[in-house]
Amino acid sequence: MSHTYLPVQPSEERLPDLTALPLGELTSRTDHPVLSTLLPGVCERLENPDGAVAFYDDAPPVA
Numbered sequence: 001m002s003h004t005y006l007p008v009q010p011s012e013e014r015l016p017d018l019t020a021l022p023l024g025e026l027t028s029r030t031d032h033p034v035l036s037t038l039l040p041g042v043c044e045r046l047e048n049p050d051g052a053v054a055f056y057d058d059a060p061p062v063a
Contacts, residue, residue, distance in 0.1 A: 019046055 023046070027039040 023039055023043050027036070027043060030036050030039070
């Protein structure tokens with residue numbers, strides 16, 4: 001089994017802005033089982049007024 005190690009500190013590098021992609025259109029057109037499950041949640045998060053957030057792990061940090 002291989003292990004993936006994340007950097008100790010998050011990178012300062014910004015993720016590309018992909019908000020202009022027509023994800024809603026892709027959601028309605030795809031037959032791919034993973035994309036058809038994943039895209040509705042992605043579209044919902046992009047419409048969030050607080051903005052999209054990416055985390056290194058499966059859950060946001062606890063304050």
